[in-house]
């Protein structure tokens with residue numbers, strides 16, 4: 001299962017230049033942990049970081065122009081850091097599994113003369129087999145929709161310095177059967193979206209599939225209360241509106257695992273001792289919660305927000321083929337504070353199958369975390385975001401080693 005080791009975000013809203021985790025040229029930094037939490041005051045950029053991942057996934061799916069407008073982002077000019085004339089840039093370091101060498105994906109988005117966003121450059125690189133140090137070698141270099149790609153496991157023969165175009169020319173002089181010139185029909189689409197669909201480019205396909213599999217939760221209890229048409233569905237949608245369909249899928253296809261989830265939920269939510277589905281006369285699905293204290297069951301429409309939410313998260317984590325990466329903003333909303341440590345543990349226990357990134361304002365959630373899992377966003381002197389890892393502070397590390405929970409240190413202003 002793929003893992004994100006780190007990401008650099010440049011010129012994306014308040015994230016003018018933020019490095020979160022490990023990149024190819026920061027060997028001493030530890031990669032992001034399977035469970036990572038980001039904390040920080042209002043307006044420091046937590047939602048922006050969450051949305052940076054969403055934006056990347058949307059760029060792949062929709063192309064960059066549509067992605068800039070999607071989800072109320074308001075277009076390229078609104079999302080580029082104020083005052084900046086440079087492209088929006090991402091550099092993401094990911095590892096397919098522990099046996100493969102990390103791959104770095106770089107993407108730059110700029111606006112053209114008619115102020116429409118386009119992909120100004122895109123690159124994939126990886127160290128060669130046996131190469132421990134130095135620059136990784138490219139296997140995709142694209143500029144303004146044109147570039148070179150190397151098939152299979154091949155790389156560029158040189159990793160030259162200088163401008164991107166110079167590199168292209170230099171590499172253009174080398175002839176190899178694995179090298180191909182590529183030109184995209186549409187400069188607003190990502191090269192990996194097109195090339196990642198081809199068998200000749202297995203590394204691009206695996207990266208494309210990885211990003212396509214990300215799950216960014218926009219769970220809204222009220223949407224989950226809707227009455228979907230009956231029919232089993234494998235995965236929970238981002239808004240959770242097919243919760244009942246996933247329940248039906250789990251009930252039919254994974255009855256034992258489903259029983260385990262219900263067991264865990266009933267241990268956590270007082271009163272609930274059974275959850276199943278029922279069908280309305282017009283073929284809609286009803287999610288039925290049996291409460292110990294009451295004779296008649298409750299339906300999703302009547303059950304509390306927190307119960308529904310916890311249920312949805314556990315169901316998501318227990319997905320038999322879970323997303324490789326799950327982002328959740330403020331999972332604490334609507335949950336009883338004593339459930340938060342449990343939720344944090346539950347999320348961590350599902351690693352290494354799924355990497356989880358959360359943003360939170362809740363010390364009880366952070367109590368369950370270690371300093372290397374916790375990142376603090378703050379506003380730098382220039383008004384833009386800066387990020388650091390709680391474990392970078394030796395005082396915090398030693399206090400946690402002495403047994404003080406991290407959330408209480410945060411509460412006591414040791415993390416601010």
Ligand SMILES: Nc1ncnc2c1ncn2[C@@H]1O[C@H](COP(=O)(O)OP(=O)(O)OP(=O)(O)O)[C@@H](O)[C@H]1O
Nearest residue numbers: 013014042043044045046047048078079080081082
């Ligand atoms: N294009 C931009 N350039 C610079 N800053 C921006 C841009 N767009 C938004 N911002 C700033 O980014 C900040 C919003 O950050 P964000 O919503 O990510 O904060 P947050 O940490 O999620 O806060 P909260 O805890 O309140 O949810 C605001 O201070 C806003 O002024």
Ligand SMILES: [Mg+2]
Nearest residue numbers: 043046047048
């Ligand atoms: Mg926010």
